[in-house]
Amino acid sequence: MLPFYIMTIIGAIGVLGILGALLAVLRRRMGPRIERKAFLTRAEIEVLEYLRRVLPGHHVSCQVSMGALLKPQRGLSRKEFWRTRNRFGQKIVDFVVIDPDTGSVEAVVELDDASHDAENDRARDALLALGQYRVIRIPSRPRPTESIVREATASLRA
Incomplete structure (x- = not known):
């Protein structure tokens, strides 16, 4: 024992x-x-401020779900509907420029920082193009300035 x-x-x-x-x-x-995580990076905060300054006649929203911008076509089977929705539903775009009079999206603006991958960006741009959205990409290197943002968004002021 x-x-x-x-x-x-x-x-x-x-x-x-x-x-x-x-x-x-x-x-x-x-x-x-x-x-809790940071909602915007320092660079995104700066670009948001520049966008609001150079596009005073527009609303600018940030961190918008692609599910708020796109939807599967009508008439799909339930399975195909969800397969299509799952391709974009969880993706987020950096900024959306909105016409305040109509509420329509004038452009999607992406800040291409270290979190972006060129191949994935092309696929996202193709999805947004299916929804007839204009995508404006602003490189994060060199650090964006107000003049860089003004130049990139010039077509929205025309």
Whole structure:
């Protein structure tokens, strides 16, 4: 027979194991750990300010879901509807320039920073083109200035 203190240690290890398993189950049920993130980067804040300055007759919205800009065509089967919707529903565009009188989107403006990939950008541009949106891309290098943003958006003031 084992000494009492060894039996106590084995029992304590068993209890700790059970408590650990229960804690793991509770964590899974509580859901993922979530934390707050920055809504805009410093560069996006600057470009937003430049857009608002150089396009005073327009509204500019930021971090807009492509699901607010595009929808699957009518008449698709349920499966094809969701397959199409899933191609763009979770994607976000940096800025949307809106005509304040009509509420129509004049252009989508993307700040091409380190998070952008040329191949993915072409695919996103193609999706937006299907919705007949004009996409204006502003490179993040060199750091955009008001004059760079003014030049990139000149067609919206014409």
